[in-house]
Amino acid sequence: MVKKRVMLVEDESVTAMDLKTNLVQLGYEVPAIVASGEDAVHTAAELRPDLILMDITLAGRMTGIEAADAIRKNQAIPIVFLTAHADTETIGRAKTTEPFGYLPKPSSMDTLLSTIEVALYKGEADARRRKAEALLRRTMTEQKIILDNLGVGVLFAINRKIVWASKSIATMLGYPLEEVEGRDTLLFYPDRESYEKVGTEGYAAVARGEVYTGESPMKKKDGSLIWCHLVGQTVNPAAPEEGSIWILEDVTPRKVLEETLKQSEDKYRTVADFTHDWEFWIAPDEHIRYMSPSCEKIAGRPVADFEQDAALLRGLLHPDDRAAYDTHRHRVTGQEKSEELEFRILRPDGSVRWIAHVCQPVYDDQGRFNGTRGSNRDITLRKIAEQERERLITELQEALAKVKTLSGMLPVCASCKKIRDDKGYWQQIEAYISDHSEAEFSHGICPDCAVKIYGEYYRKK
Template structure:
């Protein structure tokens, strides 16, 4: 895949080198900005034009050297950065590594090497950008799902917990991150009461009793899935926890809510339920938030008759 047409900004305080680079890139089909000869001007051009790639002189003269300019650019725009260098000491190169550049071009450069590195950098940046978008969507899905989800590493240390899991366990993720799962909760078999020793024993939606750190417990259904790296090596497990409402008896207080033994205040007119803070929520919102219930929707026969009388008439004939 060719990335011709992508935009590139050249930043170099030596005008002749900058012009040579721009000319070479333009001949290869790239859209090239007017070259920048200072860090301040480079930042301004990035803000205005948002290039796909920046070729940056690592030893740029002025108040901002190439590395400082690259760091400033990364804060305002997502683009690939390639450093241009004739000679750089080890300390400068160590600083440059912190900006995660896509490569280095040694002056004097060869056009073939330049074009190859530009193409590879544009490709890698596009791939990384797509991966970040997918990761962000996946993270948002995990964060917003009503299912309680925990991620453990191979040592059963907690690496991730979504808000639904925080609510179910009544614990903040920050307080238990890196802790061993056994220090936070454990499962037992509902029939025998024996503790579940191996998570691998848990099959799809297995009914279990969840024991919290505060000694309370509740009935849940648990699904575990093994996590592997790209080479198939075991990395840990993901736990999905669902309150089992068919058996649900939660011995812990319904923290911050009206407990199951108290009356629910329901508006006589609109039938909304009063929240602990005095506001009112719909039936579904209330029970989803405080009891982790899930809902499916249908239409009962009386409502169907009222809503779709014409359809019923057609069925008769």
């Protein structure tokens, strides 16, 4: 076991030798005996003993009290004063050096042992305390440097009073630190309503031991406003009244950008929402980023249905058109140009709508694929018109073909200028006219034939 080293500062040699003998008998090591204050300061710095027994009334220019004070400031070695007799004033001055005890001269072995052991224990405890304080000071210094150079402000508040604030929070809000510390946080809010809102929401959450996050407008010293993102947490959940730490981040640029984007989005959404066509944007993972309200007018399904079911658009397709649509979707994601397709959809009421579809891939500024943007137009009436046109063209073509046939079957008599019917020509003409008009044939007899066939009857008339 390593012996504790006790240095003696005593100008009476006999007393010094007696003390050394007693110390050695008690198991201590005595590395040095000095007789003056100057030598005590020098030797203590050189040997760094565990304890010093210092005569309070040394002869010479430096008293024991002065030597003890110098050693305490430079080496922080525990000191026990030796005194045979001292007045009140001397003892008062000795107290300022914060000694670890007093020993009368002479002292019994028991008194010597107990005083030294208590002083050594207190010295070790004091050394640990000083080490912890030094570490704390270093940590606090490092933390202050970090906090002062963060892009966010940090403050510690008790009952909404600012106990401590980082340099960065003062810079953010335009205040000198001395104008911030000790003030109510109301100083930073543009109005009481904002102040009370954070109090109701934020401090209530902190009091429950939760971490609060939120955003609030803040007022700078010059009266201008900024937006801050707030994070608050109590230092002791079991005792919220002990205070809370708050982090403030200036998010004004982001809020300005969000507002600009919102205004832009509102403008373009208004245009898209009121367009006649059915507009949409499908993300890379196939979920719906945007679906215009026109989808309900055309497809009979509201926007919410498409947002809840990303596969609904394909599900509406006519079964005969799904393969072509799948091929189209696969092809359009691998190119940078738009592509068109026509297909049919089935509405909930069972009706069929024809759709003219066009879409193209969307890429961001870094060239990353950001989904597909498409437009669906209802062309059902056009399709019906096209089908009717095709039907009429077909009928006309058939009619023209029959007219050509008819023109080849009209033999006219060169003498009487009447259509011959010796091979059923007239019956063919009658059949064609009946099929292509509302004319009806009465099959009555003409005057010439009446005279020819019934001449006697007509002559009597």
